[in-house]
Amino acid sequence: xxxxxxxxxxxxxxxxxxxxxxxxxxxxxxxxxxxxxxxxxxxxxxxxxxxxxxxxxxxxxxxxxxxxxxxxxxxxxxxxxxxxxxxxxxxxxxxxxxxxxxxxxxxxxxxxxxxxxxxxxxxxxxxxxxxxxxxxxxxxxxxxxxxxxxxxxxxxxxxxxxxxxxxxxxxxxxxxxxxxxxxxxxxxxxxxxxxxxxxxxxxxxxxxxxxxxxxxxxxxxxxxxxxxxxxxxxxxxxxxxxxxxxxxxxxxxxxxxxxxxxxxxxxxxxxxxxxxxxxxxxxxxxxxxxxxxxxxxxxxxxxxxxxxxxxxxxxxxxxxxxxxxxxxxxxxxxxxxxxxxxxxxxxxxxxxxxxxxxxxxxxxxxxxxxxxxxxxxxxxxxxxxxxxxxxxxxxxxxx
Amino acid sequence: xxxxxxxxxxxxxxxxxxxxxxxxxxxxxxxxxxxxxxxxxxxxxxxxxxxxxxxxxxxxxxxxxxxxxxxxxxxxxxxxxxxxxxxxxxxxxxxxxxxxxxxxxxxxxxxxxxxxxxxxxxxxxxxxxxxxxxxxxxxxxxxxxxxxxxxxxxxxxxxxxxxxxxxxxxxxxxxxxx
Ligand SMILES: [Zn+2]
Numbered sequence: 001x002x003x004x005x006x007x008x009x010x011x012x013x014x015x016x017x018x019x020x021x022x023x024x025x026x027x028x029x030x031x032x033x034x035x036x037x038x039x040x041x042x043x044x045x046x047x048x049x050x051x052x053x054x055x056x057x058x059x060x061x062x063x064x065x066x067x068x069x070x071x072x073x074x075x076x077x078x079x080x081x082x083x084x085x086x087x088x089x090x091x092x093x094x095x096x097x098x099x100x101x102x103x104x105x106x107x108x109x110x111x112x113x114x115x116x117x118x119x120x121x122x123x124x125x126x127x128x129x130x131x132x133x134x135x136x137x138x139x140x141x142x143x144x145x146x147x148x149x150x151x152x153x154x155x156x157x158x159x160x161x162x163x164x165x166x167x168x169x170x171x172x173x174x175x176x177x178x179x180x181x182x183x184x185x186x187x188x189x190x191x192x193x194x195x196x197x198x199x200x201x202x203x204x205x206x207x208x209x210x211x212x213x214x215x216x217x218x219x220x221x222x223x224x225x226x227x228x229x230x231x232x233x234x235x236x237x238x239x240x241x242x243x244x245x246x247x248x249x250x251x252x253x254x255x256x257x258x259x260x261x262x263x264x265x266x267x268x269x270x271x272x273x274x275x276x277x278x279x280x281x282x283x284x285x286x287x288x289x290x291x292x293x294x295x296x297x298x299x300x301x302x303x304x305x306x307x308x309x310x311x312x313x314x315x316x317x318x319x320x321x322x323x324x325x326x327x328x329x330x331x332x333x334x335x336x337x338x339x340x341x342x343x344x345x346x347x348x349x350x351x352x353x354x355x356x357x358x359x360x361x362x363x364x365x366x367x368x369x370x371x372x373x374x375x376x377x378x379x380x381x382x383x384x385x386x387x388x389x390x391x392x393x394x395x396x397x398x399x
Numbered sequence: 400x401x402x403x404x405x406x407x408x409x410x411x412x413x414x415x416x417x418x419x420x421x422x423x424x425x426x427x428x429x430x431x432x433x434x435x436x437x438x439x440x441x442x443x444x445x446x447x448x449x450x451x452x453x454x455x456x457x458x459x460x461x462x463x464x465x466x467x468x469x470x471x472x473x474x475x476x477x478x479x480x481x482x483x484x485x486x487x488x489x490x491x492x493x494x495x496x497x498x499x500x501x502x503x504x505x506x507x508x509x510x511x512x513x514x515x516x517x518x519x520x521x522x523x524x525x526x527x528x529x530x531x532x533x534x535x536x537x538x539x540x541x542x543x544x545x546x547x548x549x550x551x552x553x554x555x556x557x558x559x560x561x562x563x564x565x566x567x568x569x570x571x572x573x574x575x576x577x
Contacts, residue, residue, distance in 0.1 A: 128506075132511075134508070149506060159544070160499050
């Protein structure tokens with residue numbers, strides 16, 4: 001089965017600066033929108049037929065709902081085909097990309113803006129309010145109520161992966177250091193300081209065995225991309241990221257009792273196999289050159305090597321130890337710096353990942369993190385309790 | 400006439416100071432209902448009130464489907480296996496094993512500020528189900544995967560007048576394991 005009926009390309013986009021920003025949700029949306037239109041000079045607000053806004057909790061973080069029309073107004077977009085806000089926790093941006101792709105592939109529109117925006121920092125003294133909103137991503141009545149936020153949840157996966165597969169604390173540190181060092185050349189990133197693997201366990205312990213540097217940030221930010229049908233994309237660019245496969249899987253589990261595993265994500269395996277089949281990929285390690293995966297915590301990336309088919313089950317720790325996910329390895333994983341280096345403004349993350357793949361194909365990322373000759377890339381995001389996994393595959397040439 | 404012309408026009412020049420008045424917003428409010436992490440537990444609020452009624456009496460229970468025999472957790476009103484709604488409450492074991500655990504050192508959500516940090520939060524394997532729970536009476540370094548833990552019930556004070564309870568676990572004392 002082909003991925004879709006019409007070829008769809010990401011032609012470019014831009015970022016707001018990410019970090020602890022002295023800026024509102026609306027400010028970030030405007031900055032991300034402007035950066036996107038600036039990066040694609042042939043496209044302006046008047047060309048946008050569909051608008052998809054990925055954002056998780058503007059209701060709680062910014063006390064604002066019905067945000068898609070707000071973005072349309074702020075950016076002067078007179079939507080005449082489709083407008084939506086997508087919420088899929090940490091994969092909200094990727095969900096927005098998926099819907100924009102489907103709308104264009106189905107012939108409903110030719111040009112869409114996908115904008116991911118999140119405002120998370122309310123000031124250090126108001127962190128408990130933000131943390132409360134994060135606990136509610138889980139089943140609040142039975143799981144969030146235990147004060148269960150993301151760090152202890154992913155610490156369970158680290159503990160079980162170490163217990164079942166012998167993964168080491170040092171291997172977790174190698175992931176964190178790789179991604180933070182990759183982020184050094186990423187101009188919008190929240191964390192651009194290079195770290196040694198030894199620094200990771202010197203950083204404060206957050207939820208054992210995880211330390212601060214094993215954890216992605218609490219980040220304000222925005223990222224936007226322009227998606228176009230093949231006919232229209234050819235008019236504005238020679239190089240784009242063509243969406244050739246897209247899969248998702250939930251396995252009907254969300255609360256703790258109903259998750260299929262605490263050392264793996266079979267949902268990621270299923271979602272990636274769907275995307276690979278659509279894209280005609282048979283050997284992901286050999287065929288995928290660059291991957292932006294959801295390293296919300298260092299352990300996540302190790303499990304993802306396995307589930308995305310880069311390493312055998314239980315061998316993810318060895319995969320990083322052997323340097324196979326470095327920029328010069330078999331598959332360059334998180335050249336942008338991942339969530340660990342760039343930060344994780346929830347709704348913006350998936351959009352930023354897709355833009356990194358696009359810019360890798362265009363050759364417009366700094367030389368230090370350019371993956372030479374990259375032809376095929378993917379993005380992966382998990383959401384909430386890892387209950388849903390989403391995978392999208394891109395190619396330099398439409399099939 | 401352009402916009403610039405309009406604002407340069409002397410006829411719209413500011414000729415009086417605007418009126419000023421000070422208004423205030425409250426500095427403290429009661430914890431809003433939707434920032435109270437614990438569910439309202441009685442039959443006028445939830446259709447799984449029997450779960451909470453049983454817990455208040457000292458029994459950890461959940462629903463089982465009378466059509467397909469599936470055991471659910473959390474308790475349901477519709478069976479996700481067969482969509483039947485003929486369910487009964489059955490007892491769960493009160494003793495289980497630590498399947499995974501970590502500790503919360505800080506970053507507590509608003510509404511849970513009464514919790515003392517650090518505390519242990521775990522996946523407890525009860526056999527028929529695995530659930531997340533706090534583990535009291537132990538530090539992270541005291542524990543190992545597989546350690547036996549037993550049910551503890553906490554009564555929730557405030558912010559409503561309703562009697563509310565929740566489950567936690569604690570280590571089984573040495574030599575006391577079933
Ligand atoms: Zn049933």
